[in-house]
Amino acid sequence: SITEEQDISYxxxxxxxxxxxxxxxxxxxxxxxAVRYLINEYKGKYDVVxxxxxxxxxxxxxxxxxxxxxxxxxxxxxxxxxxxxxxDKDGYSWDESNTxxxxxxxxxxxxxxxDKHLFVYKKKLYDEVQPIHKELVFYFNDHxxxxxxxxxxxxxxxxxxIYFLNDSFGVSRNIEFKAYLSNFTDYFIALDNIYFWANKxxxxxxxxxxxxxxxxxxxxxxxxxxxxxxxYWQVKLAISENDYNSIDPYTVxxxxxxxxxPTIPINPDGIEVEFNVEVELIEDRAxxxxxxxxxxxxxxxxxxVRKQSGQLCGSNKASVMAGHFDFGIFNFKGNxxxxxxxxxxxxxxxxxxxxxxxxxxxxIEYENLKGPYVDRTVPMVKYRKEISVE
Numbered sequence: 001s002i003t004e005e006q007d008i009s010y011x012x013x014x015x016x017x018x019x020x021x022x023x024x025x026x027x028x029x030x031x032x033x034a035v036r037y038l039i040n041e042y043k044g045k046y047d048v049v050x051x052x053x054x055x056x057x058x059x060x061x062x063x064x065x066x067x068x069x070x071x072x073x074x075x076x077x078x079x080x081x082x083x084x085x086x087x088d089k090d091g092y093s094w095d096e097s098n099t100x101x102x103x104x105x106x107x108x109x110x111x112x113x114x115d116k117h118l119f120v121y122k123k124k125l126y127d128e129v130q131p132i133h134k135e136l137v138f139y140f141n142d143h144x145x146x147x148x149x150x151x152x153x154x155x156x157x158x159x160x161x162i163y164f165l166n167d168s169f170g171v172s173r174n175i176e177f178k179a180y181l182s183n184f185t186d187y188f189i190a191l192d193n194i195y196f197w198a199n200k201x202x203x204x205x206x207x208x209x210x211x212x213x214x215x216x217x218x219x220x221x222x223x224x225x226x227x228x229x230x231x232y233w234q235v236k237l238a239i240s241e242n243d244y245n246s247i248d249p250y251t252v253x254x255x256x257x258x259x260x261x262p263t264i265p266i267n268p269d270g271i272e273v274e275f276n277v278e279v280e281l282i283e284d285r286a287x288x289x290x291x292x293x294x295x296x297x298x299x300x301x302x303x304x305v306r307k308q309s310g311q312l313c314g315s316n317k318a319s320v321m322a323g324h325f326d327f328g329i330f331n332f333k334g335n336x337x338x339x340x341x342x343x344x345x346x347x348x349x350x351x352x353x354x355x356x357x358x359x360x361x362x363x364i365e366y367e368n369l370k371g372p373y374v375d376r377t378v379p380m381v382k383y384r385k386e387i388s389v390e
Contacts, residue, residue, distance in 0.1 A: 002018060002019070003019045003021045004018070004019040005018050011078075013047050013048060013078050013079055014045065014047045015047065015048040015049075015050070016042055016045075016048070016049055017052070017360070018050065019054065020035075021054045021055075021056065022053065022054070022055055028067070028096065032094070035067065036092070039051060039069065039071045043071065046073075047072065047076045048070065048071070049070065049071045050068075050069070051068070052065045052067075052068055052069075053066055053067040053068070053069070067094065067095070067096055069084075070084055070093050071091050071093075072091050072093075073091065074091045085263065085264075085265075095263055113170025113172065115172050115174060116247070117170075118169060118170065118181060119181075119233060119234070119237055120244055120247040120249070121166075121247065122166060122169070122249075123230070123244075124247075124248075125165065125184070126226060128162065129158075129162050129188070132158065132159065133219060133223075136148065136151060136152065136155075136191075136194065136216075139151055140209075140212065140213070145205055145208070148212075149208075153195070159192050162188055163188045163189065165249060165250070166184060166185060168252065169249075169252065177233065180225075180229055183222045184222075184226060186218065186222040187219055187226065189218075190215045190218035194212055194216075195329075196316075196329075197211035197212050262367075262377075262379065264364070266370055267363070267367050267368045270363075270367065270370045271295075271369060271370070272370055273294065273370070273371045273373045273374055274293060274371070275292075275293050275373065277289065277291040278291050279385075279387050281389060281390075284336045285331075285336025285337050285389070286331040287314070287329070287331075288329050289305075289326075289327040290324070290325065290326040290327065292325075293320055293324075295348070295369075296361040296362060297321055297357065297358065298319060298320065298321075298354075298357045299320040299362070300317060300319055300348070300355060300358070301327075301348055302315070302317050302346070302347050302348075302349060303315065303318070303327050303346045303347075304344070305330055305342055305345075306342065306343045306345065307342060307343075313337070313342070314331075319355075320358075337389045339389055340388075340389060341386060341389075342386070342387050344384070344385050346382070346385075347381065347382050347383070348380060350378070351364050352364070366380075366381065
């Protein structure tokens with residue numbers, strides 16, 4: 001059955017991406033026949049039809065495809081798509097995953113998490129940050145903006161810690177529950193973004209207040225979704241008082257990493273990834289980190305600031321828009337950075353968790369990216385720079 005359909009056309013090329021999940025066990029030749037039949041239904045409307053086949057709903061959640069298919073209209077010279085591993089003369093190309101069973105076993109062992117644990121993890125973090133949220137709203141509604149900015153800076157490290165801790169948890173096998181859990185992520189993101197706008201340069205107090213009000217609105221909407229269905233999921237998952245007391249989001253075992261084997265060749269016309277990172281020492285010895293890149297729009301970047309010892313002393317996310325990114329202002333536990341050497345580590349995480357608008361251009365294995373910063377064995381993009389604070 002079709003799980004997801006997305007029109008990703010661009011000038012001169014009509015293109016559609018289709019993700020399907022098998023509803024019964026089929027032999028590989030039967031899957032090929034079913035996919036070709038499906039593609040034929042779309043040929044009259046599109047020049048490029050891409051089909052991704054998941055064996056189960058769990059595989060769909062984590063983009064673990066047993067088969068990928070693509071058809072390109074041979075009469076359209078505007079198509080620049082690279083064919084997949086195997087192809088025929090009729091414009092079809094395909095790739096049968098030789099890592100499917102390995103990834104399915106890995107996901108089962110290291111990625112999917114017990115739903116009870118996920119619920120308690122996120123509920124406890126939500127309960128922990130709620131008093132902070134209410135205090136921030138109080139100062140905002142009272143128009144005590146300077147006090148608000150001071151409180152935001154005090155609580156920034158705790159909100160940031162919760163934001164990244166939430167991001168480290170596993171994934172639910174239940175698509176409906178996974179969608180519910182995304183409200184917790186949206187809630188933490190909204191609160192984390194308040195610090196960014198409060199410390200955004202070149203904005204006056206009124207402009208900062210406007211952007212912060214939007215963050216509070218997003219946090220409120222996500223919080224309402226959390227509260228409205230929290231009892232439903234607590235009952236459905238049969239979470240007992242003992243479950244809630246014994247599960248701790250701060251003692252989650254570290255997850256193993258998987259050694260990825262690329263299945264798609266690098267596109268010879270792909271972009272050579274470039275970064276220009278600027279680090280500015282500002283008032284109170286804080287750091288403002290920003291820069292430019294030739295990555296496509298909507299790329300989600302993560303940055304860590306570390307001491308030479310490896311100690312983490314700053315972390316944040318930023319999106320690329322029009323070749324620019326801005327991670328905002330960094331300080332270390334509310335204080336400025338002491339003189340010395342530091343490292344900034346910037347990364348572009350797995351394609352499967354990047355925004356689809358970016359993934360469609362960069363490729364599902366980053367096959368459209370190349371250069372020394374691209375690690376095809378993960379796949380990820382990594383950049384490291386040493387900086388001196390004087």
